Amino acid sequence: MKVVKFGGSSLANGTQFRKVANIILADKERRIVVVSAPGKRHENDIKTTDLLINLADSITNGGNESLALNGVLERFAVIIRELELNDNLLTSIENHLNELIDFYRNDEARLLDALKASGENQNAKIMAAFLSNLGEEAHYVSPKEAGMIVTDQPGNARILPEAYGEIQKLRNRSGILVIPGFFGYSKLGNIVTFPRGGSDISGSIIAAGVEAEEYENFTDVDSVYSVNPNLVENPHEMKEISYQEMRELAYSGFSVFHDEALQPVVIKKIPVTVKNTNHPEAPGTRIVSRRSPNGQPVVGIASDKDFCSINITKYLMNTEVGFGRHLLEILEDEGISFEHTPSGIDNMSVIIKSHHFENGKEERVLHRIKTELSVEDVQVERNLAMVMVVGEGMFKTLGVASKATVALSEAGVNIKMINQGSSEVSMMFGVDEKDVDLAVKSLYHAYFTAVEEPTKA
Template structure:
């Protein structure tokens, strides 16, 4: 059995629906299909999810939302008309949206979750209807019917352990099952969306729940590249990559597959294959538990911006028992998670996302650090980017780090910090945000250009 997930670009129009149908029908093992909301048809287009968010804002603001609602309906109408699916489907979509608005009008968080998820939910119904029109037995299965139970925090759903037992029962269903991605239902019946990459998370959860042999994730690229293809010409394509490597790259800015979406399949060791809806015969990139380490020791290089560093200095800090714990407790009280904590004998830095220090949090944190930890100096360094060099082969290769530092030095990129985990799957370099692209380019050419060139 294969679980197949199609992203927004794969379902942006009626023509894309036809491609999806050909892909699914070509392999009888593709029995469960997870879908996103219709994405952009062109660069100037607006994603359905964004239209739904705008609709929610109009409702919450007490404004006349008829125009915003019509834009959403029009988006689905274009697909329905192109595929000749019948006006009753559009009537059902409009009635459901109005029902959700009336139900959650005075609860902004619940309204946003309910409307945001409608893109996936209604699109799944259209996909199932189109499959049936093409002569295949297909069934729309809501997350509630599937047993996709999640926690109740709006916009931050987490799968509950008991959901997997319910999802296993999907194996016994007949026909092709079409399930909307991005959301589940809490035990009290609320619609709750997953965070970023929500449909990928749903696909991964379903694949783990039914113990699929393969989770195929169809998007608009034929494989995962070792670097952002807008930064270098003809970038190296990854044919195979491990869960650990993909997790590091996703965290560092790779948008092909969100890092949170990996966890369910990792636990069951279900392989994932990234494929292209517009080029389904391309081999794609396979994500596996283990792979034979051959070729380049580095598989990918990525960067992400929007970081800042809280830098502390205190003489003999290393001898003060509980210093690090106390510092992290100060962040915990402000509900701030940290990214990295590089340290020395008398100094320590904590890397956090810049937006976490907004709304007065920075002032409160610095005040507590000065008064409770009695530091000699503390400051916040802004506009940082984290550049990640990833590859499980690095642990067994001599000179990987020196090649990186030499490349960055030759490119004129100042290294603000270096951090490497004990597993040696990745090396992280902190650089000024305006040098991030240059850093990535220099590192890519250092690792992926043959020695004789």
């Protein structure tokens, strides 16, 4: 059994739906299908999820509710007409949306979650209906029926351990099962959405729950590239990558996978294949527990922005028992998670996402650090970006770090900090945000551009 997930660009219109149906039917092992909401049909289009968010906002803030609702319905209507499905399907979608609006109208957070989830939910019904129309045995399965039992915090669903036993029962179902991604149901019966990358999370959870042979994730690229393809021409394609490498790259800004989406399949060691809906014959990129060595120490380079650094100095800091614990407790009290903590004997830096310092948190944190830790100096450095060089082969290869520092130096990029995890799967470089693209390009060319041999006389 394979679990196959299709992203929004794969389901943007009727033409894409037909491609998806052909992919599903080309492999009888593709028995469970997880779908996203319809994505953009062209560059200036609006995603269905954004239309639904606009609808929720119109209801909450007294906007033109009817106009917003019609915008959502028209998006589904176009797909239904293109697929030549019964108009009763659109009526059912309209009735369901109105029921959600009536039920959650006075609960802003629940209304937003319920409407956001409707993009995936209704798209799954359309896909099941289309497959049935082609003569296949296909069933729409709601996340509640599938056993997607989650926590109850709106917009931040987490799967509960008991869900996996329920999800495993899907193996006993016949036909093709079409399940909407992005959300589950709490024990109180509420619709609760996952954070960003939610449909990928759903697909991963279901693949782990049914112990699938493989989890195929279809998107709009032939494979995962070693760098942002918008930065370099003809970027290197990764044929195989390990879970750990993908986790590091996803955390650092790779848009193919949200870093939380891999966790369920990692635990079960289920291989993931990223493939292209528009070019399904391409082999794609396989994400596996252990990959075969290919002689290349670095597999990818990624970057992310909007960081700041809390830089702390105190003489004999290294001799003060509990200093680091006390510092992190201050952050914990404010609900702030940290990204990196490079340190020296008398200084320590804590890297956090900039948004954590909003709503007065910065002032409170700095005041507590000064008064409770009696530091000599504490400063905040802003507008930082983190560049991550990732590859399991790095720890066995000499000169990887020096190649990076030379490349950055020659490009004129000032390195603000360097950090390497104990697993030696990644190296992190902190740079000014304005230099981040230049840093990524210089590192990519250092590791992936072949050096031409000089012409012999």
